[in-house]
Amino acid sequence: MSTPTGFMEFKRQLPGDRSPAERIKDWEEFHKHMSEEELRTQGARCMDCGTPYCHTGIDMTGGTSGCPVHNLIPEWNNLIYRGLWREALDRLHKTNNFPEFTGRICPAPCEGSCTVGLIGQPVTIKTIEEAIIEKGFEEGWVVPEPPEKRTGRRVAVVGSGPAGLAAAAQLNKAGHLVTVYERADRVGGLLTYGIPNMKLDKSVVERRVKLLEAEGITFITNTEIGKDIPAQQLVDDYDAVVLCGGATKPREFNIEGSDLKGVEYAMPFLNGTIKSYLDSNLEDGQYLSAEGKDVIVIGGGDTGSDCVATALRHGCSSVTQFGTHAKAPLERDPIQNPWPQFPNVYTLDYAHQEAKAVFGNDPREFSIMTTKFVGDENGNLKELHTIQIERIVDETGRKIYQPIPGTERVFPAQLALIAIGFDGPEQTLVQQLGLETDRRTNVKAKYGKFVTNNEKVFAAGDMRRGQSLVVWAINEGREAAREVDKFLMGATVLA
Structure with a gap:
């Protein structure tokens, strides 16, 4: 524990934002940053609970309680309090491939389930998470880490959103040769085309993609599977396929006049x-x-x-x-x-x-x-x-x-x-592969297994669970990668 009385001694503090009237004049990120001393104080508010709900990551009454990637939050809060930033980064990367994304755009269900929030304001978890990864980049601690050995197995990942990137990162770490297919002209899925720049600057996405490329992942853009390449060709050419195409079919809104221009x-x-x-x-x-x-x-x-x-x-x-x-x-x-x-x-x-x-x-x-x-x-x-x-x-x-x-x-x-939501994934690829779907037209693949009715084809993220949070997509990409590794190797080295 940082300090047993920190949550009583210090008030919750958040970084300031740029003035709303000023920031609408540009497309830059609007959050400011806190000093290391301020962050240390916020880390001191963490109680290191005996049963920390902040990293449970469970669905409760239609919402999420705790962190779906099970971030080791009390541990890195304590490390920040002690000034051990490098160690905090190592703990953060054990559970989350992309804290620079979640630290910016996650609604922070971890904070909603923080025990301090029972009697006051929760710990400033999300801000500390972003600060840790940005400190890592500033200090040069975040560098490409290609695998020491290759397995020779080839895996195709369809879709380069958070689920696809997480699956690719983990499978590459296991030594497999990973190719990611993206139909847009830039990598990132909804991280690039879907979340405005003022919430997530695209240089942040590009920075991570370049790291993944340096680690050995191949990205192919402007290529739609099911259209530019038949879906079955992917299954034939690779040892496994992971579908992470998202839930991009908009929910229809058919009322009188909906066909009007505008x-x-x-x-x-x-x-x-x-x-x-x-x-x-x-x-x-x-x-x-x-x-x-x-x-x-x-x-x-x-x-x-x-x-x-x-x-x-x-x-x-x-x-x-x-x-x-x-x-x-x-x-x-x-x-x-x-x-x-x-x-x-x-x-x-x-x-x-x-x-x-x-x-x-x-x-x-x-x-x-x-x-x-x-x-x-x-x-x-x-x-x-x-x-x-x-x-x-x-x-x-x-x-x-x-x-x-x-x-x-x-x-x-x-x-x-x-903007009333989505009705599941687009069906071209799904139909070409003859995949089973649930009642909401999502690809049918049990959570924890992620395999479809085709043993070589796995599904993760919104394409499997429906429209959800970026942090859930990262969770599913990581979990699916572990199951793919088991399928390919008989056992897995992935955490």
């Missing part, structure tokens, strides 16, 4: 902006612009929030985010939302802070449902019609949303972005 899905909007920014600093104009438009984002999750932040940087006239969920309470409900569940409390994330700085208020509308889109005489979107809703339990015991009569409203809009 009604778009969120991911093409985000992807186009990111690609144009990376290609030309947005000078090529090859993206859907929100400039000068009233923007409505339908969907209350992180993707919707990223759309809000992106629209602000485009220069929108207004932006509003719709969510079907009710406004969260200011404090955790001890009955409905007890520790160690992730706390469902009202917060303003980075995008909402920015919208409030520009327009003066939280951009979200809660418990609201769009009933129709209305266009002008040229087929362009001009407004959305909505109604407030309430969640009830029907006669069968199901929880459903019921419209509240008399709460109809009209919102002006020239751009509506649909």
Whole structure:
């Protein structure tokens, strides 16, 4: 333990952020950094619990409690308190291949289940995690570590998102020859095309990819398996195949007027902006612009929030985010939302802070449902019609949303972005290989085994579990790699 009374002596502290009004003028990361002394103090708040829930990584009532990659959090908190940064980095890398990603974009379920949070504010775990890996890069401790011996076995990984990169890294560590196929022009999957630059600078992704290349992993971009290369050819050419293509099929939103010009899905909007920014600093104009438009984002999750932040940087006239969920309470409900569940409390994330700085208020509308889109005489979107809703339990015991009569409203809009989630993976590759799927069309592969109905084909990440967190994708990539290693070698050297 760092100090037995640290959680009583020191208050929780977070790094400051750049001013919302200033940061919307660029696409740079918005978090500032803490000093080593400040981080040491935050590490001192860790209690080194006898049963630390921070690294349990379990699903509880539809959410995640603790760290899915089982980071050794109390250990590296103590090491930071003692000034042993190199040792802290070694402990961090034992469980997490990419702490520079999770330290930036993970919602930190570890902090939600921190024992100190029972009586006060949790330990600043996520900030310490990012600081450890960045210190490692600054000091030159993070270097390529190619395997000493090669097994001669060849593995193909389809998809270069967090699950694919984690699987590739682990399989390469075991000595296998790994080739990663990515249909986009850059490696990274949703880490590159999906998460805006201000949350995760793409140089951070490129830095890790170059390390993986130096360790012996081959990346092939602009190649879609099932289209450019038949899926069965991959199975024939490699000793094993790991599918990590994500859950990229958008959930359809078919209501009156959804075919109007100006009604778009969120991911093409985000992807186009990111690609144009990376290609030309947005000078090529090859993206859907929100400039000068009233923007409505339908969907209350992180993707919707990223759309809000992106629209602000485009220069929108207004932006509003719709969510079907009710406004969260200011404090955790001890009955409905007890520790160690992730706390469902009202917060303003980075995008909402920015919208409030520009327009003066939280951009979200809660418990609201769009009933129709209305266009002008040229087929362009001009407004959305909505109604407030309430969640009830029907006669069968199901929880459903019921419209509240008399709460109809009209919102002006020239751009509506649909961000209501995904309906599983695209099916071309799945059908070509004849893979079994579950009721949600995800590839059927039992957690812990990850093998499909084809013994040479494994699946991990969102393609197997459905839309989820980046940290769960890393967990699944690592776990799947271990099962592939067992399949290829009869035993595994992977932790």
